[in-house]
Amino acid sequence: MSKEEVKLHGFWRSPYSRRVELALKIKGVEYEYIEEDLINKSPELLKYNPIHKKVLVFIHNENVIIESQVILEYIDETWKQNPIMSQDPYERAMARFWANFVDQKCLPSLRKALWGPETEQEKATEEAKENLKILEKELQGNNTFGGERIGFVDIVANVIAYWVSVYEEAVEKKILTEEFPALCNWRNEYVNNSIIKETLPPREKSIAHARAKYGTSKASS
Amino acid sequence: MSKEEVKLHGFWRSPYSRRVELALKIKGVEYEYIEEDLINKSPELLKYNPIHKKVLVFIHNENVIIESQVILEYIDETWKQNPIMSQDPYERAMARFWANFVDQKCLPSLRKALWGPETEQEKATEEAKENLKILEKELQGNNTFGGERIGFVDIVANVIAYWVSVYEEAVEKKILTEEFPALCNWRNEYVNNSIIKETLPPREKSIAHARAKYGTSKASS
Numbered sequence: 072m073s074k075e076e077v078k079l080h081g082f083w084r085s086p087y088s089r090r091v092e093l094a095l096k097i098k099g100v101e102y103e104y105i106e107e108d109l110i111n112k113s114p115e116l117l118k119y120n121p122i123h124k125k126v127l128v129f130i131h132n133e134n135v136i137i138e139s140q141v142i143l144e145y146i147d148e149t150w151k152q153n154p155i156m157s158q159d160p161y162e163r164a165m166a167r168f169w170a171n172f173v174d175q176k177c178l179p180s181l182r183k184a185l186w187g188p189e190t191e192q193e194k195a196t197e198e199a200k201e202n203l204k205i206l207e208k209e210l211q212g213n214n215t216f217g218g219e220r221i222g223f224v225d226i227v228a229n230v231i232a233y234w235v236s237v238y239e240e241a242v243e244k245k246i247l248t249e250e251f252p253a254l255c256n257w258r259n260e261y262v263n264n265s266i267i268k269e270t271l272p273p274r275e276k277s278i279a280h281a282r283a284k285y286g287t288s289k290a291s292s
Numbered sequence: 293m294s295k296e297e298v299k300l301h302g303f304w305r306s307p308y309s310r311r312v313e314l315a316l317k318i319k320g321v322e323y324e325y326i327e328e329d330l331i332n333k334s335p336e337l338l339k340y341n342p343i344h345k346k347v348l349v350f351i352h353n354e355n356v357i358i359e360s361q362v363i364l365e366y367i368d369e370t371w372k373q374n375p376i377m378s379q380d381p382y383e384r385a386m387a388r389f390w391a392n393f394v395d396q397k398c399l400p401s402l403r404k405a406l407w408g409p410e411t412e413q414e415k416a417t418e419e420a421k422e423n424l425k426i427l428e429k430e431l432q433g434n435n436t437f438g439g440e441r442i443g444f445v446d447i448v449a450n451v452i453a454y455w456v457s458v459y460e461e462a463v464e465k466k467i468l469t470e471e472f473p474a475l476c477n478w479r480n481e482y483v484n485n486s487i488i489k490e491t492l493p494p495r496e497k498s499i500a501h502a503r504a505k506y507g508t509s510k511a512s513s
Contacts, residue, residue, distance in 0.1 A: 122393070122426060134382045141388045148381035160369035161355045167362045172343070205343060 077102040080116050080128040082109060083272050084280060086230045087127045087139040092270040093226050094143050098150045140170055143223060155223050169209065169216060170227040177202045178230055184246055185238045186285040196246060203251050206231070210253040214260055225261070232261040233271050241281035298323040301337050301349040303330060304493050305501060307451045308348045308360040313491040314447050315364050319371040361391055364444060376444050390430060390437060391448040398423045399451055405467055406459045407506040417467060424472050427452070431474040435481055446482070453482040454492050462502035 077095070079102055081088025095102050107116055107126040119128045119135045128135065129142045131149065136142050147155050156163055180202055183195035206228075210216060216224035225232075235247050236258070249255060261267055298316070300323055302309025316323050328337055328347040340349045340356045349356065350363045352370065357363050368376050377384055401423055404416035427449075431437060437445035446453075456468050457479070470476060482488055 131382075134385075136382075136385050136389070138389060138392065141385050141392070144388065145381050145385040148384065160366050161352075161357070163369065164355075164357050164362050164366040167365065168357070168359060171359060171362070 076130065076132050078105060078130040079103070080105045080107050080113070080119075080126060080130075082107050082126045084277060085126060086234055089229055089270045089272075090139045090226050091127070091129055091142050091146070093221075093229070093267060094146045094155055096266050096270060097153050097155060097221065098146060099152065100146070100150050140167075140174070140227060143226060147223070155217070155221070155226060157222075166216075166223040169206075169224045172202075172205070173224065173228050173231065177206065177228075181231070181235055181246065185235070185242055185244065199246055200250075203231075203247060203254060207251045207254050210257055215257065221264070221267070225257075229261075229267075229271075232258045234277070237274065237277045238281050238285065240278050241284075241286045243286075297351065297353050299326060299351040300324070301326045301328050301334070301340075301347060301351075303328050303347045305498060306347060307455055310450055310491045310493075311360045311447050312348070312350055312363050312367070314442075314450070314488060315367045315376060317487050317491060318374050318376060318442065319367060320373065321367070321371050361388075361395070361448065364447060368444070376438070376442070376447060378443075387438075387444040390427075390445045393423075393426070394445065394449045394452065398427065398449075402452070402456055402467065406456070406463055406465060420467055421471070424452075424468060424475060428472045428475050431478055436478065442485070442488070446478075450482075450488075450492075453479045455498070458495065458498045459502050459506065461499050462505075462507045464507075 077100055079088065079091055079095070081091070081104060083106060092102075092104070105113070105115075107113060109126065112124070112126065116126065116128055117124060119130065120137050123137060125137065127139060127142075128137055129145070130136075131145075134145075136145050143155065156166055177199070180195050180199035183191055184199040187195055213219075215221055216228065231247070231254070239245055239247070247254060247258070262271065298321055300309065300312055300316070302312070302325060304327060313323075313325070326334070326336075328334060330347065333345070333347065337347065337349055338345060340351065341358050344358060346358065348360060348363075349358055350366070351357075352366075355366075357366050364376065377387055398420070401416050401420040404412055405420040408416055434440075436442055437449065452468070452475070460466055460468070468475060468479070483492065
């Protein structure tokens with residue numbers, strides 16, 4: 072069999088790109104990574120993603136896929152080793168539900184709470200904490216959302232594990248505090264996991280970027 | 293084997309409830325339907341859906357699932373007859389992509405175009421038509437998004453097949469016109485399909501509701 076083509080167009084500080092890289096590393100699938108320039112997107116990227124024109128594009132031989140959750144499910148269904156999703160239909164449904172909860176509820180509220188318009192931050196912070204409480208409850212008793220190992224929800228929740236604390240430091244505001252012991256423990260394990268570490272950008276570089284973009288004048292001085 | 297419990301809590305004019313009913317009918321799965329009152333939601337509903345408190349709840353024995361797309365995948369993975377998704381990972385990925393495109397791009401723009409704030413309607417109409425053009429192109433050459441038979445994307449796109457024309461009539465504005473011949477043909481086949489028909493509310497009742505809620509004074513007089 073000729074060598075498979077597996078390519079990922081991504082961007083260094085995109086959590087969505089990092090999700091796909093992590094799934095490929097868990098599976099042990101070799102791939103070529105193409106770092107995209109957000110201003111001058113490659114012709115290949117625009118050809119493959121004409122609808123959304125976003126930087127995340129995954130290519131496997133003839134197959135072109137966009138959207139991180141869709142790509143993760145494709146990877147899990149294509150390379151069966153080290154599954155990131157259970158084979159049980161109900162566990163699969165729950166994983167999809169929680170991944171949507173992270174993307175559609177947690178992330179918008181966390182974004183607004185950390186760098187939204189000042190007038191909206193208080194309300195968004197309350198909302199973000201309500202959402203984190205729900206996640207905290209879901210996690211109780213387990214080290215990961217996947218139960219014993221890193222699974223679909225953990226991969227999607229990379230923003231909560233890594234980027235939230237980067238932005239907290241940049242804007243000098245804490246949201247994911249010790250009020251959430253299970254989530255804090257999960258986050259510590261996550262960012263120190265040897266495979267996951269490889270997929271995360273250097274913390275200082277991320278903070279410097281976040282500070283330049285969203286930091287207070289005090290923080291960025 | 294004792295009889296399975298399959299229950300659906302829904303609401304008559306919710307397209308999301310109708311999606312789940314259609315999937316169950318395609319599979320030939322018997323179920324109990326519980327019509328919810330939006331104002332006085334049943335204690336059972338609030339117990340099963342404490343996070344979103346929305347009316348759509350699907351129950352299969354011990355398993356409680358919410359969110360229509362998640363429920364559809366569960367149904368397809370649990371009852372294998374008459375599949376609504378292919379077994380091919382790439383076709384599955386494409387079905388998920390297009391279903392998300394319908395829910396996340398088409399529906400918000402169509403809603404705004406048909407009954408959004410007046411100042412935003414022109415821009416939203418342009419956007420809605422751009423999205424319909426993309427769907428039109430995707431459909432070319434096929435009677436359904438599923439290829440030969442009604443599949444996942446067709447089920448999710450029920451809002452475009454049925455509700456758009458209901459609201460068009462109520463607010464006296466056309467968006468899905470003959471500019472989109474493939475979509476018009478698909479819509480006609482859809483609303484006249486004998487199984488699908490059973491899952492759609494009576495057109496006159498839907499129009500009367502839409503007119504009372506969003507119709508122009510002329511239309512509702």
